[in-house]
Amino acid sequence: MATMNLATQLLQMLAGALLLISFAMLAERRSRRLVTLLVWQGVVLVASTALVAATAHQSHLYYSAALTLLLKVGLLPWILLRLMRKLGIERDNEPLVNVPTLMLVGLVLVIFAFGLAQPVSALATTIIRRTLGIALAVVLLAFLMILARRKAFTQVIGFLALENGLFFAATSTTYGMPLVVELGIALDLLVGVFIFGIFFFQISEQFDSLDLQHLESLKED
Amino acid sequence: MSALATVTPLAVLLYLIAAWLLVGALGLVQSNRIGWVARILFPLGALVALGVAGMGALALTADFTAQSALLPLGLPDLPFHVRLDALSGFFLLLLGSAGAGISIFAAGYFRQGEGTAPGLLCLQYHVFLASMAMVILADDAYLFMVAWETMALSSYFLVTTQHRLPEIRRAGFLYLLMAHVGALALLLCFGVLHGGSWQMTFDAMRGATLAPAWASVAFVLALFGFGAKAGMVPLHVWLPEAHPAAPSPVSAMMSALMLKTAIYGLLRVSLDLLHVGPWWWGLLTLGLGLGTALYGAIFAAVQADMKRLLAYSSIENIGLILAGIGLALVCRSFDMRLLAALALAAALIHAFNHAFFKSLLFLATGSVMHATGERSLGKLGGLIRRMPWVAMLALIGSLAIAGLPPLNGFVSEWLLLQAFLQTPHIPHAFLNMIVPLGAAIVSLTAALAGYVMVKFYGVIFLGQPREPALREAHDAGALERLGLIWLALGCVLIGIFPQVALDVVGRVTLSLVGTTVQHGQSAWWMTPVASNRASYSGLWLWLGLLLVIGATFVLVRLFHHGRLRRTPPWDCGYPWQTPRMQDTAEGFGQPIRHLFGPVFRQQRELPLPSDLQPRYSVLISDRFWHALYLPLARLTRRIADSLAFLQGGRLSIYLLYSFVTLIFLLVCVQ
Numbered sequence: 052m053a054t055m056n057l058a059t060q061l062l063q064m065l066a067g068a069l070l071l072i073s074f075a076m077l078a079e080r081r082s083r084r085l086v087t088l089l090v091w092q093g094v095v096l097v098a099s100t101a102l103v104a105a106t107a108h109q110s111h112l113y114y115s116a117a118l119t120l121l122l123k124v125g126l127l128p129w130i131l132l133r134l135m136r137k138l139g140i141e142r143d144n145e146p147l148v149n150v151p152t153l154m155l156v157g158l159v160l161v162i163f164a165f166g167l168a169q170p171v172s173a174l175a176t177t178i179i180r181r182t183l184g185i186a187l188a189v190v191l192l193a194f195l196m197i198l199a200r201r202k203a204f205t206q207v208i209g210f211l212a213l214e215n216g217l218f219f220a221a222t223s224t225t226y227g228m229p230l231v232v233e234l235g236i237a238l239d240l241l242v243g244v245f246i247f248g249i250f251f252f253q254i255s256e257q258f259d260s261l262d263l264q265h266l267e268s269l270k271e272d
Numbered sequence: 273m274s275a276l277a278t279v280t281p282l283a284v285l286l287y288l289i290a291a292w293l294l295v296g297a298l299g300l301v302q303s304n305r306i307g308w309v310a311r312i313l314f315p316l317g318a319l320v321a322l323g324v325a326g327m328g329a330l331a332l333t334a335d336f337t338a339q340s341a342l343l344p345l346g347l348p349d350l351p352f353h354v355r356l357d358a359l360s361g362f363f364l365l366l367l368g369s370a371g372a373g374i375s376i377f378a379a380g381y382f383r384q385g386e387g388t389a390p391g392l393l394c395l396q397y398h399v400f401l402a403s404m405a406m407v408i409l410a411d412d413a414y415l416f417m418v419a420w421e422t423m424a425l426s427s428y429f430l431v432t433t434q435h436r437l438p439e440i441r442r443a444g445f446l447y448l449l450m451a452h453v454g455a456l457a458l459l460l461c462f463g464v465l466h467g468g469s470w471q472m473t474f475d476a477m478r479g480a481t482l483a484p485a486w487a488s489v490a491f492v493l494a495l496f497g498f499g500a501k502a503g504m505v506p507l508h509v510w511l512p513e514a515h516p517a518a519p520s521p522v523s524a525m526m527s528a529l530m531l532k533t534a535i536y537g538l539l540r541v542s543l544d545l546l547h548v549g550p551w552w553w554g555l556l557t558l559g560l561g562l563g564t565a566l567y568g569a570i571f572a573a574v575q576a577d578m579k580r581l582l583a584y585s586s587i588e589n590i591g592l593i594l595a596g597i598g599l600a601l602v603c604r605s606f607d608m609r610l611l612a613a614l615a616l617a618a619a620l621i622h623a624f625n626h627a628f629f630k631s632l633l634f635l636a637t638g639s640v641m642h643a644t645g646e647r648s649l650g651k652l653g654g655l656i657r658r659m660p661w662v663a664m665l666a667l668i669g670s671l672a673i674a675g676l677p678p679l680n681g682f683v684s685e686w687l688l689l690q691a692f693l694q695t696p697h698i699p700h701a702f703l704n705m706i707v708p709l710g711a712a713i714v715s716l717t718a719a720l721a722g723y724v725m726v727k728f729y730g731v732i733f734l735g736q737p738r739e740p741a742l743r744e745a746h747d748a749g750a751l752e753r754l755g756l757i758w759l760a761l762g763c764v765l766i767g768i769f770p771q772v773a774l775d776v777v778g779r780v781t782l783s784l785v786g787t788t789v790q791h792g793q794s795a796w797w798m799t800p801v802a803s804n805r806a807s808y809s810g811l812w813l814w815l816g817l818l819l820v821i822g823a824t825f826v827l828v829r830l831f832h833h834g835r836l837r838r839t840p841p842w843d844c845g846y847p848w849q850t851p852r853m854q855d856t857a858e859g860f861g862q863p864i865r866h867l868f869g870p871v872f873r874q875q876r877e878l879p880l881p882s883d884l885q886p887r888y889s890v891l892i893s894d895r896f897w898h899a900l901y902l903p904l905a906r907l908t909r910r911i912a913d914s915l916a917f918l919q920g921g922r923l924s925i926y927l928l929y930s931f932v933t934l935i936f937l938l939v940c941v942q
Contacts, residue, residue, distance in 0.1 A: 147924055163935070163938075167938055167941075191934075191935075194927075194930075194931050194934070195931070197927055198924055198927045198928055198931055199924075201924075231348060263923045263924075264922075266921070266923055267922055268921075269921065
């Protein structure tokens, strides 16, 4: 019982860390630091998944933890950093909305997510059901980050953070998705990032910048 | 899985389909060597087709029971189910036997440097064949739709072989569009058919009990979806565009085989998956079928392009088949099994016949096009002297499609008319008045089809060459001839031994409507209902015809020989005649154009009496195109335009749309 409690508390702490990192990402303007934050988010995710696996005796979750470690802590950040170096991205411009406003909107979203998750959490039987609200909040915050940024590169990081939130939601409510689905999603992510990379090169070649405002000129009248 | 381990017809069929795919893939090995692709791979494909036909025939033997198997393919929880029964056996027999002839012809037909590389063409061609076989074998909605869409896509690429021409790209797009609209209806149809059990196997659908209203919805969706593929009016617009655009063997495959998969699907859904429905299902199908038949025949009569003419003739034949199916549905709803079986047998035999004579004619037009480079009837003529083989075989096809005894077209049209004439027993006053009208329309259509074929054959092969270049035309090569002979042989054999065809089809009607049509006691006569009503013997008629012709020949030689003299024909006192003065395709079709004037949308340019260089032109187009499709397209465009403000060009705004939608949906869920 005591270990159970300890595990639950640990998990809730990790969930809190996830949310904190999300807010940090929302406020961060430097691309390199954003990648670092993404790595941290991945680490927290790996830790929480492994913890759930240990406490709930779900052995397939170990595989998904390993997969997450490999992909989200290792491979994807490496690709992103390489892209950054090649494209010479240092810092993002000012967000479309200024940071304090963004934080306030984020707060509203977190409250919304918790309200939303309450009836669902009551139904869930897993040990970390209370964290569903946090998972949802992470998803919404990541979406907000994609919305509020100008550069394609930052948006991709937001996209990856969004996927982290979804993954966390899946582990916290149903002990993760079937391994087949998870493998599929992992592959999708990897391919997605490769394709984004190609797009980056194309966009920066066309417009000499990754600022997506230039794309407005593509609109057909 | 169990059925795969032992040698059963179904297992052999699956291996044959895999062999088709392999043959197609081998085409990529040396895709530009025409000798490898055409002389080796296409004949191999034809051999496989013969195997498919043989396995299909095995499924039609008396002691065959339906076989099913699970394929280790598909999604994890959604494996592919396949099943071989009498209905699929019949259509596989059709696919294999007609497909073998077309493949042999194609081996001699495809040349270097005509659009797509030969190897790629070989891949698309064999994927097309394999997907049609899979459509017929599929036993769950998932595999059926996968195979159905593969069929549509592979045939799209085949249609757009010469994709550098804009009008061919346009025809291909129209075809793809209609194929997708039809597939959408089918998807919805299967969604209704499972009846809330969410089981996508056909077995579960057979067992599902649907409310009458939902069953009707499913039927109408199936009729729409399969009708779009079959070329049912008013969903036929793609057909006269896509068939002429494709290379001739592909037109032959689409017209002879692909349209039949739609017929197969309609039969599968309406007679196998759905239980007995109300009589108006049958009446709807019957009405649409008769309309389609008449419409196709009338339009075929006024065409000036030989492949368009054949495409409209396909529409006509599909209409006849649909009419037979409609009549079978009407009879089944009143539990008149024998009449239902008769109408169904007529439809099935007509489907089989159409596969043979229509592919024969399409392939013959292919030979003519290769020999002359012309598609327009106005520039052909007199080819019987330059291309005796093609002319002779095309004559057999033309006579068969015109419904003349003793060839196969007569058999099925006769059976269809018999079915119509037997129906005064229907216990429904309204239907009793309608159905004889159907018989009249079938007769009119048959007569018009004869008219069309006289025009087709007469303008291309008879008379004098209308262009000087035609004098250099050459006959078809050996492989092309072989393919044509195979198909012509099919036409002749079914015509002479119709009772065999009736026996074979009896296996299908037994499984679908519960009874067979006996052809009577005698092995030589076909007496579908009762001997005091009507009987027909192809063999005796054939022998009689041979006797009369032989006797005439002998008598002429005996009494008239030696008194022959050759003179120029009387020139009406006008000695400066050129081949251009012969009756043209437009001229030949003119009476029909006048008679059925309101059916067409005509744009005519008549020369003034004072014109020094008079020109006459007439452009005939489809009323449905202007009355239905263009307004629909305009409406779509207007709606799209009015929504264009959503496309602001700013990425953040687009993302905001999704974000707001997400939040909104989340609130709704709560």
